[in-house]
Amino acid sequence: MTSDVVLSPSRPFRGLRWFVFTELLVQGHETLAMATSMVVQGVLLVFVWILNPGLLPVAFVGAIVFSMFTMGNRVLNEAAYLRIDHRSNDLYFASPLQPEAYFLGMALGILLVYIWPVVAIAAVSLWVVAYTPSLALLLFAVSAGVWLFSASVGYIFSTFFRENRAIWAYSSLFFNLFGVLFPVFYPLTLFPPALQPIALVLPPSAAAALVQSALGTIALSTNGVWLASGSLAVEVMACFVGAALWARRTAREP
């Protein structure tokens, strides 16, 4: 009976692998949601194709960055839904599973399902974007960073809501404002110059600017590169560590 009780010092992220698998199974059943996850990106790509086909390479890499960014929205909704409607937090937090494993497991489970439409967009983009190994690597790295940032922010946000409906307005505002209005789908140079430094410190537009620069679409100064890459790296790490610590803190109500 008590042989299962493991009293070794609690290891960070204990239970991660199986919570990833749990979330993978849960999300894997939502095929319609997976299929429709690219609607906004698809529509925006069609708009760009109609209005200015020359911007399609930028729009395609922007669609990839945006897709990774909106995964945070899914983490936000899923975490709040499971906590508020299912009380899953109570089930999992009163167990040896570590709260940060719950957060990261959820984020990874969602990623592993919703990455496939992104892969499809990336595959289509091969016809439009002249990828070099360094460009592909850069796009991969910044996309991963944007995903980790948005998943972390999404999880943190989810803990502040007591009712699911209240989330929709905020999540729509957050993800559309920083993912669509800011220069993710279009070149940074088309953004008002006075606001460009802001765009360079916000993760989705910073990531897009770095890729646009590597594509040769915009000429980013050395300072601009440092600002975008530095702020992206710092924000990603800070938000991820913050979310892991926040997950631990909020596992227990004060």
Add this chain to the structure above:
Amino acid sequence: MSEEALRSVDLRKTYHSRGTPPVEALRGVSIEVRRGERVSLLGRNGAGKTTFLKIASTLLRPTSGTIEIFGEDADRHPERARPYIAVVPQEGKPFFHLTPREQIYTYLRARGIGRETAKSRCEAAIAQMGLESVADRLSITLSGGQRQRTMVATVIATEAPLLFLDEPSIGMDPFARRGVWDSLKGLTRKGSTLLLTTHYLDEAEVLSDRLYIIEGGRVLTAGTADELKRSLGGTLKVTIADGRGLEETLRSFGECVADGGAVTVIVDPSRLRELLDFAVAHEKAATVGPVTLEEAFLRSVGRSINDE
């Protein structure tokens, strides 16, 4: 491992929220649960049962007081207490897009239980909860009772040394409830300890070795179901159909409760014959039955409310 599964001393919890006065949910609750016991917390809605359970299951911090799970300080070192516990949360639901089999198995694996053990416990829990026919259906297609059974199955499959069940049989039909009772009894025979809250007093009576009645964040009384019933002053209740005007004499037999025209008297079996003779002499119909836990609960909580 400590023989004391749970021990709380003077546990207090005050909720503060802006714009409203503080709410004292627990006002010095001291509870002990020995290893292998089944203990129920009874109380009205808002009495503090769930708050206590949440603190005991490391999900909520107390304002003051101490709580230990198998000797581990559950407030200061929750990570040390968590391997010992598993919780069926109030109004908890399984993942709608998992089947009961997937839900139970993945939960056990996430707790660190090995593959073969998880598999066998998963199948055993499915059988115990009568979920065989729906074990591979997505939970979203299950009835409320089947979902609740899935939650209970998920937690009992852990075979954790201390199980917290917050209204475990809510929404279940009478057959399913009895199935849950049998499974929970079986678990304690294997060494687990149960602490549950319920509003079903028959469930509390069948399942519990001991009961705590909580009201207004305090323990009003504690004991076995028989002890609580005996505290009424008798183990039988006699209801006189039209007892108006006889209350004064009836009170000499035991505690009386008037309900419309009827008067119910709690009486010791030794005085039953005398009371029935009295009823017959006054040409009154009388029915006799055992005192239930419900009467003990209502009187205990009712007195507390009246005192306040």
